[in-house]
Structure formats: C-alpha cells, structure tokens
Amino acid sequence: MSAADREVILEANDLTREFDGVTVLDRFNFKLHKGEVLGLLGANGAGKTTAMNMLLGLTTPTSGTIRAFGMDFVKHRLEVLKRANFSSAYTSLPNNLLVWQNLTVFAKIYGVPNVKQKITELLELFEIADLRKRVTGQLSAGESTRLNLCKALLNDPELLLLDEPTASLDPDIADKVRKTIRKVQKERGISILYTSHLMKDIEEVCDRVIFLHKGKIVAEGSPEEIVKKADAASLEEVFIKIARSGDLAAAEGASASN
Amino acid sequence: MNPRIVSALVLRYLYLYGRTPMRLIELIFWPIVELLIWGYLGMYLKEHAGAAIPTIVGHLLGGIILWDVIFRAQQGVAISFLEDVWTRNLLNVFVAPVRNMEYLAATFIIGFFRILVTVTMLSVISFSLYQFSVFEMNWAILPFFGNLLVTGWALGMISTALILRWGQAAESLAWAVPFFIQPFTAVVYPVAMIKPEWVQYVAKALPSTHVFEGMREMLTHHTFNWTHFFWACGLNVVFLGVAGWIFSSTLNTTRKRGLLTKFATQ
Numbered sequence: 208m209s210a211a212d213r214e215v216i217l218e219a220n221d222l223t224r225e226f227d228g229v230t231v232l233d234r235f236n237f238k239l240h241k242g243e244v245l246g247l248l249g250a251n252g253a254g255k256t257t258a259m260n261m262l263l264g265l266t267t268p269t270s271g272t273i274r275a276f277g278m279d280f281v282k283h284r285l286e287v288l289k290r291a292n293f294s295s296a297y298t299s300l301p302n303n304l305l306v307w308q309n310l311t312v313f314a315k316i317y318g319v320p321n322v323k324q325k326i327t328e329l330l331e332l333f334e335i336a337d338l339r340k341r342v343t344g345q346l347s348a349g350e351s352t353r354l355n356l357c358k359a360l361l362n363d364p365e366l367l368l369l370d371e372p373t374a375s376l377d378p379d380i381a382d383k384v385r386k387t388i389r390k391v392q393k394e395r396g397i398s399i400l401y402t403s404h405l406m407k408d409i410e411e412v413c414d415r416v417i418f419l420h421k422g423k424i425v426a427e428g429s430p431e432e433i434v435k436k437a438d439a440a441s442l443e444e445v446f447i448k449i450a451r452s453g454d455l456a457a458a459e460g461a462s463a464s465n
Numbered sequence: 466m467n468p469r470i471v472s473a474l475v476l477r478y479l480y481l482y483g484r485t486p487m488r489l490i491e492l493i494f495w496p497i498v499e500l501l502i503w504g505y506l507g508m509y510l511k512e513h514a515g516a517a518i519p520t521i522v523g524h525l526l527g528g529i530i531l532w533d534v535i536f537r538a539q540q541g542v543a544i545s546f547l548e549d550v551w552t553r554n555l556l557n558v559f560v561a562p563v564r565n566m567e568y569l570a571a572t573f574i575i576g577f578f579r580i581l582v583t584v585t586m587l588s589v590i591s592f593s594l595y596q597f598s599v600f601e602m603n604w605a606i607l608p609f610f611g612n613l614l615v616t617g618w619a620l621g622m623i624s625t626a627l628i629l630r631w632g633q634a635a636e637s638l639a640w641a642v643p644f645f646i647q648p649f650t651a652v653v654y655p656v657a658m659i660k661p662e663w664v665q666y667v668a669k670a671l672p673s674t675h676v677f678e679g680m681r682e683m684l685t686h687h688t689f690n691w692t693h694f695f696w697a698c699g700l701n702v703v704f705l706g707v708a709g710w711i712f713s714s715t716l717n718t719t720r721k722r723g724l725l726t727k728f729a730t731q
C-alpha cells in the first residue's frame with residue numbers, strides 16, 4: 208500500500224496567515240498520512256512554526272481549513288487534541304516542579320490510566336530515569352528537551368507535532384533521540400509533522416519533506432527524490448540553494464551552472 | 466467540564482506551593498500589616514469617638530478581612546495564570562485538551578484555598594489582639610464570603626484578560642486591578658461618605674459594596690439585610706458574566722493576532 212492510499216490523519220487546505228498585511232504562509236496545502244513522518248523545512252522565518260501553531264489551534268488562520276482525523280479542526284479541537292501532542296525546544300514544563308510532578312500533572316490532564324508506570328516507561332525510553340526527582344528548572348537544555356518529549360508521548364498520541372524537538376542536543380544524544388522517536392513512531396504507527404534545521408534529523412526521521420520558502424511550498428518529496436531532483440549532493444545543499452535562490456528550479460539551474 | 470482535568474490543574478499549583486512555601490508569605494505578610502494598622506486605628510477611634518460608633522473596631526477589621534477575600538480570590542486567578550506565563554508552560558496547557566472553563570475553574574479553586582489560609586489567620590489575630598471575632602457576623606459570614614469570592618474571581622478574569630491583551634509588560638495589573646474598585650466599594654466606611662454624590666451610584670453598582678454595607682448593618686443592628694444580599698448576588702451574576710466574556714474574547718483576539726505563542730515562549 209503506497210503512502211497516498213493510507214488514511215489521512217492531518218491535512219491543511221489553502222492555509223494562509225498574514226501578519227500586519229504580510230503573508231507569512233501562503234495557501235499551504237499538505238496531507239499527513241497514517242504512520243508517516245513529514246518534515247517541514249525552510250530558512251528562518253519561512254513559516255514553519257506559524258503553520259504548526261495554526262495546526263495546534265494556537266494561532267487563528269487568516270483563511271483556509273484544517274482537518275484532523277477526518278474532523279474539522281475548529282469544530283472538534285478538543286477531540287483532536289486528546290489524540291495529539293506537541294513538543295518544542297522553545298517551551299518548557301514548570302521549572303519549579305520536580306520532573307515526576309510535571310509528568311504526573313500532564314498525565315492526569317490527558318487521563319493516562321497507569322500514571323506511575325507510564326512515567327517510568329517514558330523516562331527509561333529517553334534514558335533520563337535518574338532525573339525523576341530532579342527540579343525541572345535545573346535540567347540541562349538537552350535533558351529538558353527529552354523531558355518535553357516524554358510529556359509529548361504521555362497520551363500515546365496518534366499525531367505528534369514536533370517543532371525543532373532536537374534543538375540543543377549534543378550529537379550523541381541527538382542521534383539517540385532521533386532513533387528513539389523513529390522507533391516509537393514505527394512501533395505505534397504515529398503520524399508526525401516535524402521541523403528541524405538539522406538535515407541529519409530530516410534524512411533519518413522523515414519519510415517525506417516539504418520545503419517552505421517565504422511561506423510558499425517550493426519542493427516536496429522524499430529526501431532522496433528532492434536531492435536527486437535538485438541535482439545536489441545532499442539535502443543540506445538543497446536547503447542552502449533554496450534558501451538563497453527561492454525555488455527548486457532555480458536551485459537546479461544554480462547547480463547546473465556550477 | 467471535566468473534574469479530572471480541573472483537579473490535575475489544581476494539583477500543579479499544590480505541588481508548586483508545596484515545593485516553594487516562600488510563595489505563601491504573600492498570603493501572610495501584607496494582610497497582617499493591614500490588619501494591624503486598621504486594628505490600631507480602630508482602637509484609637511474607639512477610645513476617642515467610641516460613643517458615636519461603638520462597633521467601629523468591628524467595622525474596620527471586618528471590612529479588612531472581607532476585603533482580603535476579594536483580593537485573594539482575584540490573585541488566585543491572576544497569579545496562577547502568570548505562573549504559567551513565567552514558567553513558559555502556557556503552550557503545554559493550551560495544546561492539551563483543556564477547556565477555558567476548566568482552566569479558570571482550577572484557578573478559582575486555588576483562589577479559594579488562598580483565602581482560607583489568609584482569612585483564618587486574620588480572624589485568629591483579630592480575635593486575640595482586638596477581641597473582634599468574625600463570628601459576630603454570625604451565619605451571615607457565609608453569604609458575605611461567597612459573594613466576595615465571586616467578585617474576586619470576576620476581577621481575576623479581568624486582570625488576566627488585561628495581561629493577555631497588553632503582554633507581560635502589564636504584569637503589575639495582576640496586583641493593581643482590585644484597587645481600582647477599593648475606594649468605591651465602601652470597605653471601611655459607608656457608601657454615604659463617598660463624595661461627590663453621583664459616585665455613590667458607581668459604588669452601588671459594585672456587588673462587593675452591598676456586602677460591606679450588609680456587614681456593617683449586621684455588626685451594628687444584628688440584622689441581615691436581604692435587599693443588599695440580593696443586589697450583591699444579582700450584580701455578581703452580571704460581573705461574572707461580563708468578566709467571563711471579556712476573558713474569552715481577549716483569548717480569541719490573542720489567537721487571532723498570533724500573540725498567544727509569542728507570549729508563551731518569550
């Protein structure tokens with residue numbers, strides 16, 4: 208069964224957002240299928256976080272619609288959020304609580320059945336079981352990133368939105384975290400929308416990527432396809448070309464003239 | 466409304482206070498300072514003008530203790546919200562399946578706990594230092610308390626809305642908002658003292674004014690004024706409704722302007 212035949216978990220139709228008359232996301236369309244990891248790539252300010260915030264209901268779209276699990280997102284926001292979760296390196300859990308206290312609070316919010324067991328399982332998964340009784344605010348950036356991911360998996364989400372989840376991880380931990388995310392994702396068939404500036408992340412974790420440039424989709428496909436199409440040596444090279452010239456065609460041209 | 470979610474959110478604040486008891490100091494320090502000042506003033510007035518108002522000490526202390534019900538309830542809502550802003554936790558809450566009402570209910574409950582701490586302590590001190598017992602208000606303490614709790618919640622939602630609207634720069638409003646109404650709500654003097662006279666209409670439009678008027682009547686004549694009671698209840702319904710509307714429409718506007726995330730991650 209090809210990806211295209213699988214159930215659509217999340218989709219956006221002509222999703223558009225303007226800020227003060229400037230369009231930062233322009234008629235954005237995509238479909239995320241069941242069990243698929245879709246990477247959202249693009250330079251700083253390309254509109255990735257804006258897209259994600261709209262998909263989470265944190266920012267209202269200027270126009271366009273979102274459907275999740277076959278439901279209209281605006282009408283069924285709470286039902287969707289029960290089955291989804293989010294993590295970003297730019298949010299944190301309350302810094303004055305202990306690690307286990309924070310996870311307990313969110314486990315209860317999500318109605319997790321075996322709270323203690325679930326927390327132990329997740330902390331072990333990300334190899335931070337020894338941090339259980341530590342104060343959250345005293346964790347290193349990398350530790351708190353992994354704690355955020357534990358929080359994001361508490362409710363066994365079918366849909367995960369991860370905005371730069373691996374920012375600030377050292378190469379060793381980043382590698383472990385990538386592998387863990389991929390493993391859990393495959394085992395449970397989770398659908399993930401993923402942004403990252405680490406091309407290694409994208410190559411290893413994502414089945415398919417979308418390149419955004421100034422709020423518009425400029426390329427789409429599997430990482431290999433895109434690299435091939437742009438006649439580049441690596442995804443990193445494609446990224447830089449798109450960021451500088453604005454589209455894949457120009458990127459191809461640029462690489463041809465090299 | 467899901468009680469499981471509300472209790473989970475309350476648990477978050479209980480863990481917080483359990484871990485940082487220093488935060489409870491604000492529940493103790495300022496209220497005691499105020500109680501002492503008004504208590505001594507009351508004693509002084511009683512000695513020199515006691516014939517005119519024999520229950521002056523009770524009026525002042527009762528007013529100050531009941532005022533704290535408003536203030537603590539308001540703080541419970543506004544500070545709990547700020548706590549989530551300060552710890553960059555707001556997004557985690559907003560992407561969880563939490564209804565606005567559930568979030569507010571948790572902060573209401575926290576406000577209630579804060580009041581219990583402060584009011585119990587003030588009552589004990591006022592009785593031991595000034596021989597004024599809040600139970601002189603008899604059972605009427607309950608409707609007084611209940612009405613002021615609701616007024617405090619309403620002010621709390623308004624404060625939170627203002628912070629959402631103006632950003633963290635407006636943080637000090639969390640402490641200031643109750644004092645916008647304090648001069649007009651006749652805490653330690655009767656409405657009749659408020660001048661110019663038209664301002665008395667403003668005073669009477671505040672639910673809390675009717676509670677304080679009712680309290681003085683109770684302490685002086687030992688009668689419960691039902692008219693004041695019904696006015697307080699009715700106005701509270703209006704206040705709570707308007708405050709709830711202001712809160713939710715401000716939250717919507719914040720989403721529309723795309724500021725919720727800026728605010729939560731800054």
Ligand SMILES: Nc1ncnc2c1ncn2[C@@H]1O[C@H](COP(=O)(O)OP(=O)(O)OP(=O)(O)O)[C@@H](O)[C@H]1O
Nearest residue numbers: 226231250251252253254255256257258722723724
């Ligand atoms: N609330 C806002 N008001 C005004 N402009 C905004 C707001 N939020 C985002 N923007 C603008 O929208 C554009 C897209 O921002 P966004 O955060 O989506 O980029 P991004 O792709 O996530 O970038 P990065 O890789 O740096 O995280 C930027 O130019 C940003 O300044």
Ligand SMILES: [Mg+2]
Nearest residue numbers: 255256257370
């Ligand atoms: Mg971003």
